[in-house]
Amino acid sequence: MALPQRDSKQHNGHSIAIFGEVLADIFPDGSVLGGAPFNVARHLQAFGLHPVMITRIGQDDLGRQLMDEMQRQDMNTTGVQIDPLHPTGQVKVHMSDHGHQFEILPSQAYDYINAGITHMVTMATKPALVYFGTLAQRNMESRLAVDNFLNYGTSPRFLDINLREPWFDKHTVRRSLLRADIVKLNAEELATLGTMLRLPGRNAIEHASALLKRFNLDMLLVTEGDQGAWAIDREHQVQRIEGTTPPQRFVDTVGAGDGFASVCIMGILNEWPTATMIARANQFAAALCGIRGAAPDSSDFYLPFLREWQQ
Numbered sequence: 001m002a003l004p005q006r007d008s009k010q011h012n013g014h015s016i017a018i019f020g021e022v023l024a025d026i027f028p029d030g031s032v033l034g035g036a037p038f039n040v041a042r043h044l045q046a047f048g049l050h051p052v053m054i055t056r057i058g059q060d061d062l063g064r065q066l067m068d069e070m071q072r073q074d075m076n077t078t079g080v081q082i083d084p085l086h087p088t089g090q091v092k093v094h095m096s097d098h099g100h101q102f103e104i105l106p107s108q109a110y111d112y113i114n115a116g117i118t119h120m121v122t123m124a125t126k127p128a129l130v131y132f133g134t135l136a137q138r139n140m141e142s143r144l145a146v147d148n149f150l151n152y153g154t155s156p157r158f159l160d161i162n163l164r165e166p167w168f169d170k171h172t173v174r175r176s177l178l179r180a181d182i183v184k185l186n187a188e189e190l191a192t193l194g195t196m197l198r199l200p201g202r203n204a205i206e207h208a209s210a211l212l213k214r215f216n217l218d219m220l221l222v223t224e225g226d227q228g229a230w231a232i233d234r235e236h237q238v239q240r241i242e243g244t245t246p247p248q249r250f251v252d253t254v255g256a257g258d259g260f261a262s263v264c265i266m267g268i269l270n271e272w273p274t275a276t277m278i279a280r281a282n283q284f285a286a287a288l289c290g291i292r293g294a295a296p297d298s299s300d301f302y303l304p305f306l307r308e309w310q311q
Contacts, residue, residue: 112139184221228282
């Protein structure tokens with residue numbers, strides 16, 4: 001299966017523009033910085049790439065915590081906007097035996113990302129790839145900003161669906177798919193799109209094939225939790241990998257999909273074979289289930305993967 005190619009160079013030295021929300025995941029026993037775009041950005045930073053996070057935070061303790069964390073990890077902060085009126089995003093995480101559920105609070109700073117500033121940062125970044133999702137499009141101001149963000153050049157556009165009730169609708173999903181080249185989603189989200197968009201077909205593969213054709217996508221990446229993952233390209237070729245052995249100490253699944261997305265982005269830019277890419281992405285996502293929250297405290301967590309993947 002051929003990956004979508006824009007040029008043949010290695011991209012480790014190139015920037016990746018990441019648009020969207022920063023959220024503090026509020027657990028019963030504490031809070032952890034999260035949000036899919038921020039999770040992806042800090043994974044990419046730890047893997048040696050150069051993400052530029054375009055978001056908006058409040059003038060509050062959580063906002064200061066975010067800036068401190070980004071500086072600690074030597075991340076680029078030029079795309080972080082400060083909002084004097086709205087708070088840094090929060091989401092309450094409710095844990096259960098079946099995984100986790102989110103309660104995402106309304107009217108947060110990331111709902112008011114400024115379009116003009118976004119345009120300037122994106123133009124200055126000259127990204128090799130751009131990443132965006134659906135949650136940060138729930139408010140008009142940030143929708144205008146994401147339009148400016150996606151108008152840059154011919155960089156591949158990576159859409160991370162991340163459907164979160166009640167913050168998505170058919171219009172937002174359709175306009176996002178129309179702007180995307182590569183789409184990552186989980187099996188439940190694919191089933192939701194099948195119903196929402198009335199995709200023809202009797203199973204997930206047929207729905208994915210219809211989605212590729214209707215929106216002229218290069219690739220669809222589908223995660224299935226402990227059952228593995230699969231990818232389908234514009235020739236409708238499917239590659240599937242089985243689930244990875246779970247960590248000895250399972251903690252939670254928060255951020256596993258974001259870890260999967262980050263490794264896929266690295267694989268796309270470095271032209272890994274698709275089967276290799278999704279196997280490595282699934283391996284990393286499974287390892288994240290052994291820690292609390294979406295990202296490890298230490299960069300040492302990434303070293304075994306880097307050593308193995310650079311062989």
